[in-house]
Amino acid sequence: MAEIVEADNYEGIITRIEHKSRKIESLLKQYKPVEALKTALEGSPPKTKDERCKSANWIVVHRAIMAIKDVDSLFSALDPEYYDILMK
Numbered sequence: 001m002a003e004i005v006e007a008d009n010y011e012g013i014i015t016r017i018e019h020k021s022r023k024i025e026s027l028l029k030q031y032k033p034v035e036a037l038k039t040a041l042e043g044s045p046p047k048t049k050d051e052r053c054k055s056a057n058w059i060v061v062h063r064a065i066m067a068i069k070d071v072d073s074l075f076s077a078l079d080p081e082y083y084d085i086l087m088k
Helices: 002-029 033-041 051-066 071-077 080-087
Strands: none
C-alpha cells in the first residue's frame, strides 16, 4: 500500500512542477526572473526521496537561475526562506 501512496504522491508532485514550469516560463517572458525564481522555489519538494521529483524541480529552478544576469546580487536580495530552500 505504501508504494501506491508514493506513486500517487509522485504524480501529484510532477503535476505541480509542470504547472509551476508554465508559470515560470510566463514570468521569464515578462522579464521577471526574480519572481520566476521565487515561484520555482515555492513548494519545492526537498523532503521527497524520489529522485525523479527532485530532478524535475531542479530543472525548473535551474531555468529560472539561468535567466538572471547578476546571480550574486540576487542571492543577497533573496529572503532567508528562499535562500534556505535554494541551498537544500
